[in-house]
Amino acid sequence: MKELILHTLRQIRYPGFSRDIVAFGLIKDIRVEAGRVEVVVRISTKDADVPKQIEAAIQEQVAQVPGVTHVTVTMELTPPPAVQGPAAPQALPGVKHIVAIASGKGGVGKSTVSVQLACAIQQLLAKQGLPEAVGIMDCDIYGPSVPLMMGISQQPDIVNDRLVPVSNFGVQIMSMGLLVDEYTPVIWRGPMVIKAIQQFVSQVAWSPLEVLIVDLPPGTGDAQLSLAQSLPLSGVVIVTTPQKAAVQVALRGAALFHKVNVPILGVVETMSAMPQPDGSLLDIFGSGGGAQAAKALEVPLLGSIPLDPHLRAGGDHGIPIVVDHPGSTTSIAIMRIAEQVLGMLEG
Numbered sequence: 001m002k003e004l005i006l007h008t009l010r011q012i013r014y015p016g017f018s019r020d021i022v023a024f025g026l027i028k029d030i031r032v033e034a035g036r037v038e039v040v041v042r043i044s045t046k047d048a049d050v051p052k053q054i055e056a057a058i059q060e061q062v063a064q065v066p067g068v069t070h071v072t073v074t075m076e077l078t079p080p081p082a083v084q085g086p087a088a089p090q091a092l093p094g095v096k097h098i099v100a101i102a103s104g105k106g107g108v109g110k111s112t113v114s115v116q117l118a119c120a121i122q123q124l125l126a127k128q129g130l131p132e133a134v135g136i137m138d139c140d141i142y143g144p145s146v147p148l149m150m151g152i153s154q155q156p157d158i159v160n161d162r163l164v165p166v167s168n169f170g171v172q173i174m175s176m177g178l179l180v181d182e183y184t185p186v187i188w189r190g191p192m193v194i195k196a197i198q199q200f201v202s203q204v205a206w207s208p209l210e211v212l213i214v215d216l217p218p219g220t221g222d223a224q225l226s227l228a229q230s231l232p233l234s235g236v237v238i239v240t241t242p243q244k245a246a247v248q249v250a251l252r253g254a255a256l257f258h259k260v261n262v263p264i265l266g267v268v269e270t271m272s273a274m275p276q277p278d279g280s281l282l283d284i285f286g287s288g289g290g291a292q293a294a295k296a297l298e299v300p301l302l303g304s305i306p307l308d309p310h311l312r313a314g315g316d317h318g319i320p321i322v323v324d325h326p327g328s329t330t331s332i333a334i335m336r337i338a339e340q341v342l343g344m345l346e347g
Helices: 002-009 049-062 110-126 190-202 222-230 244-259 289-297 309-317 329-346
Strands: 027-033 036-043 070-077 095-102 134-138 157-159 162-164 166-168 171-175 209-215 235-240 264-270 301-305
Touching: 002 027, 002 036, 002 049, 036 049, 049 070, 095 110, 095 222, 095 244, 095 329, 110 134, 110 171, 110 209, 110 235, 110 264, 110 301, 110 309, 110 329, 190 222, 222 244, 235 244, 235 289, 235 329, 244 264, 244 289, 264 289, 264 329, 289 301, 301 329
Parallel strands: 036 070, 095 209, 095 235, 134 171, 134 209, 235 264, 264 301
Antiparallel strands: 027 036, 157 162, 166 171
């Protein structure tokens, strides 16, 4: 009977997440006596509706188990830990270099750069005899797109209370997108975002990595500040498109990293130009913005990534262009950026 009940409880998801309440470790005891069942749940949350939803789901589901005549749910509510300010930077065991990818505004291709750069660096390290030595920590809490771009959807395993990254194309990946339902909005205030970032820092079991790429959310909010103060970042790459509006916001975002003493490795310009059949270039979003940002920040322009339909298609289909079309002009440009970043880290 207990096994049947436990199997039933595994069908109940924690509200807003794809993982079930058993996997979350909420079930502390199951007591059965003559058809009467008591399920003991221990939960820590500030949302008063969550325990009610879980209790109602348990009542409904367990009552359908053959032989069950009565269901009691005992909720043991424990206070959630107080949210602390960002801790002092702490090294991640087994991770040599940590590089953040940042942008001042959304929609400039920051996550695309994160994915392509991670795969490109992985290919470079593989030639040095270091396969699977690159990871991506997708910290874009509100809009996690790395799982889609990397072609993964499976949930990470939990071993010894730590999340085990999922791998594809030789890159280890951890993302909020792997922990929540695909269409469930993440409606969190600043302290919850900080807590999620801190858990990503301390509760993910990365295998030994030479480089960890951190995809930051756009802007200069709690998540960026928390990451910059919680991790010993080797540097940050600023992403912008050519137009003036994007450059101005990128410079504003870069100022945050100056204030917390994180070195800016350089600027990557995305959507720079679209090659035409006759060989000419069409500057849809203007030109020169990346160089302008790099000059203002006194850092190198690492490279410009053109508008390429294969780049977009690869993101939609979960196959990065450096994997699917390694000889293309776009892939070559990305590999040159990766070579520079890796050279800075190793130098």
